[in-house]
Amino acid sequence: MADLKFSHDELISLAPQGLFADRDTIEESHEYAEAIANASESYIHAIAPWFVLYNTIANKYYLVPKEIVDGKE
Numbered sequence: 001m002a003d004l005k006f007s008h009d010e011l012i013s014l015a016p017q018g019l020f021a022d023r024d025t026i027e028e029s030h031e032y033a034e035a036i037a038n039a040s041e042s043y044i045h046a047i048a049p050w051f052v053l054y055n056t057i058a059n060k061y062y063l064v065p066k067e068i069v070d071g072k073e
Helices: 026-039 043-060 066-072
Strands: none
Touching: 026 043
């Protein structure tokens, strides 16, 4: 993949949800969410861990739309 550079206007950020934590990496938060979901009797218990995944992305990453990346390659 080419060395891609993006302007701040091209980046998308998410607003973290204050009620939930985050993890250091997407992988770590996904593993946490899967573990809780697999151990729960009801899917309702899996909602909080998925917000942890969301907050990990919101707090630690910028998102770049694929059409912008495809246009820069």
